[in-house]
Amino acid sequence: MSNWVKEYQSKLVSPAKAVRAVRNGDWIEYTFAANTLPVLDEAFAKRIPELEDIVIVNGISTRPHAIHYADPTGKHSTWNSTHMTGIDRMYAKTRKVFYTPLKYSEAPRYCRDNKNCRVMMVQARPMDKHGFFNLGPTISHLRAAADVAEVIIVEVNEDLPYSQGGYGNNLHVSEVTYIVEGGHTGMPQIPNEEPEEVDRKIAEYVLQELRDGDCLQIGIGAMPNALGQMIAQSDLKDLGIHSEMLCDSMVDMAEAGVVTGNKKQIDQGRMTYTFAAGSQKLYDFLDNNPMCAGYPVDYVNDRVIACRNYNMVSINNAIEIDLTGQVCSESKGIRQISGAGGQLDFVDIAYHSKGGRSFICLSSTYTDSKGTIHSRINPLLSVGAVVTDTRSTVQYVATEYGIVNLKGTPIFQRAERLISIAHPDFRDELIREAHQLNLLR
Structure with a gap:
């Protein structure tokens, strides 16, 4: 058994235990585009009523979030989007939804300079033999967010496609705090708009x-x-x-x-x-x-x-x-x-x-x-x-x-x-x- 496998097993926890890492006042790097958190999201939704003043940072929502429906008025959490979609606009009917103005090219620097997010929850592929989790379709600013986060929780999705680099498309098990195995949770499907x-x-x-x-x-x-x-x-x-x-x-x-x-x-x-x-x-x-x-x-x-x-x-x-x-x-x-x-x-x-x-x-x-x-x-x-x-x-x-x-x-x-x-x-x-x-x- 390799050292990476041993480290993986030592960090493998239930979704409920993983989300216990969140504290009052935390900013959480949550989801972006196709990398969603269907397993952690359900567990975190059960925890939301216990928390106060947390900020959920997400962008390009492609699946509804259980944590919103657990806190639809925003009593316990602030919803902060870096790119609004129809899902975020729907949330705005019952709660305030905030937007981060940005030049997208600068997003990694925002992460590193502002150091807002203490907790990062991210979906990735199963670990390879070298101890790396591939981030699949979303590279974006995630490497920079991981560089500053105190707690990194990886949700493994076996259906996530493997992305070749480039660079910045992997996390190593040595920098991860907790691992949650999600199994086969599929990919969010975004239908093409039919041209008129x-x-x-x-x-x-x-x-x-x-x-x-x-x-x-x-x-x-x-x-x-x-x-x-x-x-x-x-x-x-x-x-x-x-x-x-x-x-x-x-x-x-x-x-x-x-x-x-x-x-x-x-x-x-x-x-x-x-x-x-x-x-x-x-x-x-x-x-x-x-x-x-x-x-x-x-x-x-x-x-x-x-x-x-x-x-x-x-x-x-x-x-x-x-x-x-x-x-x-x-x-x-x-x-x-x-x-x-x-x-x-x-x-x-x-x-x-x-x-x-x-x-x-x-x-x-x-x-x-x-x-x-x-x-x-x-x-x-x-x-x-x-x-x-x-x-x-x-x-x-x-x-x-x-x-x-x-x-x-x-x-x-x-x-x-x-x-x-x-x-x-x-x-x-x-x-x-x-x-x-x-x-x-």
Whole structure:
């Protein structure tokens, strides 16, 4: 019996014992994206009523949390998200849900500098013969969180796919406090949003701007999914992937032979990412695949590193944009509905890459709950709207009515160009309001 196996057995405990490590006032690094804690979560939910003033730090919730339902009003715990999803917004109906504004590339430094989280609970694969637990689809900031946590509790999920590095994708048994065996608890399935005709039209405009050898960062959602399908069926060749998120559409592109990574300047031949979330197809593709390279986010989203790849292309969604080019991608007025993620990182990376381009994509309108249609292109951002991308950083903007380049243009040209891709029903009104605000000649 190896020393690592002996150490493993000495740290193997029941879920109930593991969660006894939490004390009043603790900040807890809890879950992120596909790495969830179905076993520890149930045990911790039973403990929550005994505790006071604890802070739950999570991001990109992909499964409901038992600990929320054990404390639905937040009497015992504060819910702090680094990237909001529909699950977090649902929690906000009964309790306060707080958000951490961030540049995703800086998240590991936040962990190390702030040293908030005393306890880290993390899902990992079974220990290998060398004593390492592989973190599977989520590398992100977890290595940095482990570096500062006093208590590290690993929940083993035998269904977690194995991620090849990169680096920062493993924890060693020697640094772990407790181990809980979860068995086969599966993976959270994130269904693809079915693209609508508007999404396909926007994707067509972006597709026309892509070239052989481009290196892509693509966000999640119906429009990126539509674009991924189109790219997989296109004649493009030797595309690369360097993207914070690995998603299903990238698997489609790789399996179609469109993505090879052969033209990349770094991580050549590999799809570089910091977390993966999607359907089982994605997890099966990721599992021990030498084509995939998982790194911490301060590698993947770092401008100096990422823009060493030529022809970086960033493609992301937005909620609204004003006529000067300020982009909001995370809030509806004052209500936080998503997160900044790495959008600003990659808008910046793409422009500074040799031959690079960044695209902000949004439908020209949306319909509210009362059936009223509103423009997403507005003279000013909605009251309270968060500026995700400053106007000086934005390059291409696309709607179903066209695509325009704002980079290096004066205010009057920005207003003219954005009005030209607004919904026709709103253009006259936008022109009148733009004149009132002195945005047009």
